[in-house]
Amino acid sequence: MIEANGLLSYDEVQERLVEAWGFLMRMPDRERGWLRSGVSSIYREFRLSEAEAWRLYQIDSDDYHGDARPKLPPLSSVEVDRMEEALAWVSAYAPRRDCGLIGVVLAQLQRSARPSWEEAADKIGGDAAPAALSRRYERAMGAVCRGVNAGLRRAGSCQA
Template sequence: MMVADMVGDDVLSFDEVEAALMDAMEYLGRMPDRERGFLSAGSRSGWPEIIRATWLGDYGDGDAVPRGPGLTRAQVGHVERWVTGEAALVLAVPPAHRRLVGIVLRQKREHEGGGFAWADVWRVFGDRGVTSDGLRMRYERAIRKVANQFNKRY
């Protein structure tokens, strides 16, 4: 069952919250970078983008890449609910642990088929005053806080 399909009496588990956060991070990565678009506008020619036929060889834009698939309204809503909104569920994570949660979610997403190791997280995290097991426990407490926040609200 998708998180978006959940209704009032449903309770999310640790794994479902983790999956929802990973999905939100993936959607966030697919959102357009408006600042980059604004800054690069000055380097383009005066002709509108719609008139330029780069696929026919006009202007020779070697770095032009097709845009990826856009996001649906549900996906944008998912990102706002979990990560970017004013009352985002990820705000339940203590500020000191948010970087750790981001690192772990990214590593788990990259190693979805297997190969995820807490020792790798420890190396990336860079805090030698804590063990990889300590990082795992911090991460699990943080995700549980997000799950509790979701289950209180919805």
């Protein structure tokens, strides 16, 4: 996954963040509340629709529907570590105002290969045009990539 020069590409960073978002969505609500503030900063801005929440959690009651999807398996400690590392990149390197936008787009990328900027504009609210949100996201993710790669360069220069 790491390029020959030891750095991560834009697509690799985004892929890692989409994976982390998927891990975050598998966590029960009570565990999300205990996440470190840096990790949870992008979750606060995003809310699941009722249909998305239903798909994530199995109904536990007498009215259980046989077609309900089973609960997702719990996260392993390795998955939690990968999630926390990747989501910490966002809080460390993305502009503060763009953390929520990144969360909305990661949720969309979890479902499809291309985000809907119109849907992102609806979720974010305000006057932001879809094209402007697309550019903001690209700049914010560029900042995350630069920060991650700067950290990788520093770590590489310290190795003997």
